[in-house]
Each structure stands twice: as structure tokens, then as C-alpha cells.
Amino acid sequence: SMWWHGTQVENYALSIVFLNACLWLVARAGPDRRCPPLVFFLAGLALLNHAQNGALTLAAGALALADRPWRTAEGRRWLSRCAAAWAIGAAPYVAVLVADIVRAGELRPALQDALGGGFQSLMFRYGWSSVVSLGAWLVQQFPSPFLLFVPLGAIALARSRARRPAAIFVAVVLAVNTAFFLGYETWDQFAF
Numbered sequence: 376s377m378w379w380h381g382t383q384v385e386n387y388a389l390s391i392v393f394l395n396a397c398l399w400l401v402a403r404a405g406p407d408r409r410c411p412p413l414v415f416f417l418a419g420l421a422l423l424n425h426a427q428n429g430a431l432t433l434a435a436g437a438l439a440l441a442d443r444p445w446r447t448a449e450g451r452r453w454l455s456r457c458a459a460a461w462a463i464g465a466a467p468y469v470a471v472l473v474a475d476i477v478r479a480g481e482l483r484p485a486l487q488d489a490l491g492g493g494f495q496s497l498m499f500r501y502g503w504s505s506v507v508s509l510g511a512w513l514v515q516q517f518p519s520p521f522l523l524f525v526p527l528g529a530i531a532l533a534r535s536r537a538r539r540p541a542a543i544f545v546a547v548v549l550a551v552n553t554a555f556f557l558g559y560e561t562w563d564q565f566a567f
Contacts, residue, residue: 390428393421394548397431401438401544406536409453410438410544412460419464423471426490427552432461434547441543497560505557 400414418435421428439457444450475485517525532542 387425389424390421393417393424393428393431397435398541398544402538402541404540406539409442409444410435410457410540412453412456415439415457415461416464419461420467422465422468427555430548430551433551434544435461437547438540438543441540499558500560501558509553509557 397414397417400411400417404410414435415432418428418431421431435457439454442450444454472485472489475488476482479485479488513525514522532538532545535542
């Protein structure tokens with residue numbers, strides 16, 4: 376699916392750039408250093424590209440809070456820097472949203488468009504078929520013994536202290552996107 380999205384001349388290719396940049400920064404930080412505020416900036420900026428990139432914000436937030444930094448003054452200052460970096464990154468999205476609200480003349484239609492617009496009728500439609508579809512997607516994505524690498528890789532990532540920050544980040548991005556797209560009845564669910 377990364378190849379499929381990466382070859383589309385639309386916003387998905389740029390979403391992959393944001394995801395990979397955040398993952399690279401998180402992986403470089405390592406287990407003994409905090410997630411750099413630049414990850415938060417990129418997560419905020421990525422919202423302008425696609426609302427789906429909100430998963431990056433959630434992943435960065437989960438990673439930031441994993442070590443309970445609010446317990447120390449230095450940790451609280453670092454959290455403040457991360458929040459400021461995110462706000463600066465999200466400023467273009469907020470500016471467009473405010474312009475849409477002003478243009479629409481009221482809040483509700485602008486927010487509805489910002490949160491999926493006409494696609495909302497396809498969202499949040501969960502059922503047993505969603506779970507069956509997930510199994511089918513995994514087999515379609517990895518139609519060979521490579522399917523075994525999915526659980527093995529997840530276990531290896533979770534058990535590695537050196538990769539703990541990346542594991543948290545990846546787990547949140549995957550969980551958020553998988554949970555959303557299980558209930559999003561669109562023609563290209565497989566690719567998501």
C-alpha cells in the first residue's frame with residue numbers, strides 16, 4: 376500500500392514523506408532521548424496535507440507522554456516546546472479553517488467540510504465484515520510467507536529497548552489508521 380500511495384499524484388505521497396520524516400527523527404532520538412519538538416512541528420504541518428495525518432499528532436503525543444515528563448520542571452518545559460512546535464506547524468491548517476469559517480459565515484458547515492465533508496456518510500461503519508476485511512487485506516498485502524514477518528516484526532519491535540520510541544510511534548499510527556479505515560467503506564480500503 377505504501378507503493379500504491381507513493382505512486383499516486385495526490386496528497387498520499389506527501390503524507391508518506393511526513394510519516395517517514397517523523398519516524399526517522401523518532402528513531403534517531405533513540406531510547407534515551409526525548410522525541411524532538413521537530414516531530415511535533417511536522418505532525419502539525421502534516422494536517423494541512425490530509426486530516427488522516429492527525430495520527431502523527433496522536434503518535435507523537437503518546438510517545439511524549441510515555442515517560443511521564445510532567446513530573447519534572449524540565450519535562451514540563453520540554454512539553455511546552457513540543458506544544459508550541461505543534462501549534463506553529465498546525466498554523467496553516469488553522470488559518471485555512473478560519474478562512475473557511477469566515478467564508479461560510481458559520482462554524483458548522485466549515486467544520487463538517489474540514490472533518491470529511493461528503494465522505495462522512497462512508498465513515499464509522501463498523502461490523503463483523505470489517506474484521507474479516509482486515510484479515511483479507513493482510514493476506515493480500517503479504518501473499519506469501521512474508522505474512523509471518525508481520526507478527527514477528529511486531530514482537531521484535533515491541534521487545535527492543537533501542538527501538539521502543541519507534542515502536543510506540545508506529546503502534547499508535549497503525550492502530551489509529553487501522554481503526555479508522557476498518558469503518559470507512561471506500562473502494563480503496565486495501566491501500567490504506
